[in-house]
Amino acid sequence: MRRVLVVGIGSSHGDDQTGWLVIHQLKEWLSPDSNARSDRDATADVFERFGQRLELRQAQAPTDLLNWIDGQEILHVVDACEFPGTQEARTFEFIPETRHTSEASWHNILETGRTLGGTHGFDILSVLDLTVHLGTQPERVRFWLVPGTAFEPSDDPSEVARQASHETARRIYEYLLSRDEVRL
Amino acid sequence: MATERTIRVEALTRVEGEGGLHVKLDGNRVDDVKLSIYEPPRFFEGFLRGRPLEEVPDITARICGICPVAYQMTAVHALENALGIMIPEEVRRLRRLLYCGEWIESHGLHVHLLQAPDFFGCVSGIELAQRFPQEVSRGLRLKKHGNQLLEVLGGRAIHPVNVAVGGFHRAPSKNDLQRLIPDFQWGLEAAIETTKWVASLEYPDFLCDWEMISLKHPSEYPMNEGRIVSSSGKQIEVSAYETEFAEHHVAHSTALQSLRTDGQSSYYVGPLARVSLAFDQLSPAARRTAEAIRFEVPCFNPFRAIIARGLELIHAFEEGLELLKTYEPWVPAKKHYDYREEEGCAATEAPRGLIYHRYKVSADGKVEFAKIVPPTSQNQRQIEKDLAQWIPKVITTNDQQMSDDCERLIRTYDPCISCSTHFLRLKVERR
Numbered sequence: 001m002r003r004v005l006v007v008g009i010g011s012s013h014g015d016d017q018t019g020w021l022v023i024h025q026l027k028e029w030l031s032p033d034s035n036a037r038s039d040r041d042a043t044a045d046v047f048e049r050f051g052q053r054l055e056l057r058q059a060q061a062p063t064d065l066l067n068w069i070d071g072q073e074i075l076h077v078v079d080a081c082e083f084p085g086t087q088e089a090r091t092f093e094f095i096p097e098t099r100h101t102s103e104a105s106w107h108n109i110l111e112t113g114r115t116l117g118g119t120h121g122f123d124i125l126s127v128l129d130l131t132v133h134l135g136t137q138p139e140r141v142r143f144w145l146v147p148g149t150a151f152e153p154s155d156d157p158s159e160v161a162r163q164a165s166h167e168t169a170r171r172i173y174e175y176l177l178s179r180d181e182v183r184l
Numbered sequence: 185m186a187t188e189r190t191i192r193v194e195a196l197t198r199v200e201g202e203g204g205l206h207v208k209l210d211g212n213r214v215d216d217v218k219l220s221i222y223e224p225p226r227f228f229e230g231f232l233r234g235r236p237l238e239e240v241p242d243i244t245a246r247i248c249g250i251c252p253v254a255y256q257m258t259a260v261h262a263l264e265n266a267l268g269i270m271i272p273e274e275v276r277r278l279r280r281l282l283y284c285g286e287w288i289e290s291h292g293l294h295v296h297l298l299q300a301p302d303f304f305g306c307v308s309g310i311e312l313a314q315r316f317p318q319e320v321s322r323g324l325r326l327k328k329h330g331n332q333l334l335e336v337l338g339g340r341a342i343h344p345v346n347v348a349v350g351g352f353h354r355a356p357s358k359n360d361l362q363r364l365i366p367d368f369q370w371g372l373e374a375a376i377e378t379t380k381w382v383a384s385l386e387y388p389d390f391l392c393d394w395e396m397i398s399l400k401h402p403s404e405y406p407m408n409e410g411r412i413v414s415s416s417g418k419q420i421e422v423s424a425y426e427t428e429f430a431e432h433h434v435a436h437s438t439a440l441q442s443l444r445t446d447g448q449s450s451y452y453v454g455p456l457a458r459v460s461l462a463f464d465q466l467s468p469a470a471r472r473t474a475e476a477i478r479f480e481v482p483c484f485n486p487f488r489a490i491i492a493r494g495l496e497l498i499h500a501f502e503e504g505l506e507l508l509k510t511y512e513p514w515v516p517a518k519k520h521y522d523y524r525e526e527e528g529c530a531a532t533e534a535p536r537g538l539i540y541h542r543y544k545v546s547a548d549g550k551v552e553f554a555k556i557v558p559p560t561s562q563n564q565r566q567i568e569k570d571l572a573q574w575i576p577k578v579i580t581t582n583d584q585q586m587s588d589d590c591e592r593l594i595r596t597y598d599p600c601i602s603c604s605t606h607f608l609r610l611k612v613e614r615r
Contacts, residue, residue, distance in 0.1 A: 012246045012343065020342070060249035060342050063293065067328040122297070126310060133313040134321050 002052045005072040005138070006172065009059045009079040009124075015148025015161035018080040018168075020058045022146065025169035027056055050177055062124040069131055075138040076172060077124060080148040080161070089146045089168040096128040096137040142175070144168050189583075189613055203599070205571070205590055206436070208613035212579050215613075217571045219564055219594075221439040232554040237263050237523075237545050241347045244541075244556070249342075250600060253286035253334065254534030255541075255556075256347040257408050262541040263349045266528025269521045274514040275351045276408075277507055281361075282337045282347070283407045283532070284504035288330025288371070290535035291455070291493040291500075294598045295382060296323025299490045302592045303385040319381060322374050326497065329367045333504065336360050351518035361511050368508060372501040376473050379494030383477035390577065391484045392570050395449065396457035397562075399533050405465040405499055406458055408532045413461055414451075415482060422531045425540050431557060442562040450565035453537030454597060455492040456483055467502035470495045486570060486596040493598075523549040534559050536598050560599045567597055 008019030093102035131137035245252035297309030338344020401410035431440035460482035529542035537559030544553035578589035
C-alpha cells in the first residue's frame with residue numbers, strides 16, 4: 001500500500017493557519033466513512049483510503065516533517081504564502097533527489113527560500129535536502145501554496161484565507177482520490 | 185596605523201528568529217559589540233491582560249514553537265501560586281515528564297543540527313549529514329521521541345493544549361504512555377552514545393567569566409521548581425527574582441536585556457549552568473557518562489554547552505523512562521480552585537535556561553498584569569560580553585571568517601530570538 005503524508009504547516013498568526021485549516025478539513029472529509037485509526041503517536045490521523053495509507057499532520061515548522069517522513073513515498077506540503085494579486089492556491093511537484101520542479105518558475109523561488117519559511121535556518125528545501133542525504137526522502141513532493149494576506153500574531157484567519165483553504169482541501173482530496181491521476 | 189573596521193553579520197544562521205551582530209574594532213581592540221534583535225516585539229504580555237486566566241497556558245504556548253511547554257509550565261505554576269493551588273504529586277510527575285519531552289526535542293535538534301556542524305567546519309546540518317549520516321539520523325530519532333511524548337501529553341503536535349491551571353484537562357491513558365517505553369529505552373542508550381561523540385570533539389580553549397544562574401531543587405534536577413541559585417553561592421526564592429534581576433531597553437534591540445539589579449552585571453543561564461550548579465542531581469546514567477568522559481563542573485567554556493545538552497538528554501530519557509513506567513492515571517485530572525485577587529510568580533527551566541513569569545489576577549479570574557522573562561533576554565547581554573572576549577582570539581582581516589567565528593559562539597547559547605522579542609546579522613566596524 002502506497003504511503004502518503006499530507007502536512008499542513010502553519011502558526012497561530014492570522015492567515016498562516018491555512019495549512020492547519022486544510023488538514024482539519026481533510027480530516028473531516030476522510031473520517032466519516034473510512035477506517036480511521038490513530039497510530040502510535042496517538043495524535044496522527046491515519047486513513048486507509050483509495051488504496052493508500054494517508055497520514056495527515058499539522059506542523060509548526062518544516063523540521064517537524066523529519067519526525068514523520070521516513071518510509072513515506074509521496075509528500076504533500078500545504079503552506080500559506082503571500083501572492084500579490086491572486087486568491088488562488090498554487091500547486092507544483094518537486095523531486096527531492098533531483099530538485100526538479102514541475103514548473104520551472106518555482107525553482108528559483110524555492111532556492112531563495114523567500115516563499116516558504118522555517119526555523120533555525122531550516123526551510124522546507126533544507127529539510128528535503130537533509131532527507132536525501134539520510135536516504136529517507138519521499139519519491140515526490142507536491143506543494144500546495146495557499147494565498148494569505150494578514151499574518152498578525154494571534155489573529156483569526158481572514159475569510160479569503162478560509163475560502164482558499166476550503167478550496168485547496170477540495171483539490172487535494174480529489175487528487176488523493178484519483179491516486180495522482182489528476183494533473184493540476 | 186590603527187584602522188577602524190566594522191563587521192556586520194546581517195543574518196545569523198541556525199538560530200531561531202532574526203537578529204544581527206554589529207562589531208566595532210579599533211585595530212585589534214574591540215570597541216563595541218551589539219547583539220541586535222530585529223523581530224518585532226509581539227506584545228504577548230499585553231494580549232493577556234483582561235483574558236480569563238484559563239486561556240493563559242494556551243496563549244503563552246504560542247510565544248514559541250520550539251519551547252511551548254516552558255511557557256505553559258511557567259504560566260500554570262505562576263497562576264497556581266497566585267490562586268494558592270497545591271497540585272497533587274501525579275500532576276507534578278506528569279509535568280516533569282512533559283518537560284523531559286521538550287528538553288529531548290530541543291536538545292536533540294540543537295546538538296545534532298545546530299551546534300555540531302561547527303566542530304567540523306560544516307555550513308549546515310545537511311553538510312554534517314553527508315559526513316556523519318549515522319550520528320545525524322540518531323539525533324533526529326532522539327528528537328522524534330521527544331516530540332512523540334509531547335504529542336501524547338500535550339494532546340497534539342502543535343501548541344499543546346492539555347496543560348491546565350490546576351493540572352491537566354485530561355490524564356493520558358496508561359497504554360498511550362507505556363507504548364513509548366521501548367523508544368525511551370533506545371533513547372537512553374542513544375543519548376549516551378551522542379554525549380560520548382560530542383565529548384570527543386575538539387573544543388576551543390576559551391573560558392568565560394560568568395555568574396551562572398539556575399533553579400535548584402532539594403531533591404531533583406532543576407526543571408519546574410526550586411530556588412534560584414548562583415555560582416557566586418547566593419540563593420534566593422523565586423519570589424525575589426525581580427529584586428535581583430531587572431529588564432532594560434537597549435536601543436539596538438527589540439528584546440529587553442536582563443541584568444542583575446546589584447551592579448547591573450550580566451549573567452548566564454542554560455544547560456551548562458544547570459549541569460554546573462546541580463550536577464549531583466543528574467540521573468545516574470548522566471553522572472556515570474560525565475565521569476566516563478571526564479566532564480568537570482563548574483564548566484565556563486560555552487562551547488562545551490553541547491556536552492551539557494548531551495548529559496541533559498540522558499537525564500531526560502532516564503527520568504522520563506522512570507515516569508513512563510510508573511505512570512498511573514488519576515482523577516480528577518484538574519484540581520478545583522476558586523478565584524481570588526492576588527499575584528503569583530514562578531520560574532522553570534526552559535531548554536535554553538531559566539524562564540520567569542508573574543501574573544496579577546482579579547477576583548473574577550481575569551489577568552490584570554503579566555510579565556514574561558524568557559532565557560534569551562537573560563543571556564543577551566552576556567553574549568555581547570563573551571563576544572568581546574572571544575573576538576580578540578579569532579581576529580583576522582577576513583571579515584567572513586570573523587563572522588563565522590562569532591556565529592559559532594552565539595550558537596552555543598541556542599538563542600531563541602522569537603522568544604526574546606520578544607536574532608542574527610554581523611556588522612564589524614574597523615578603525
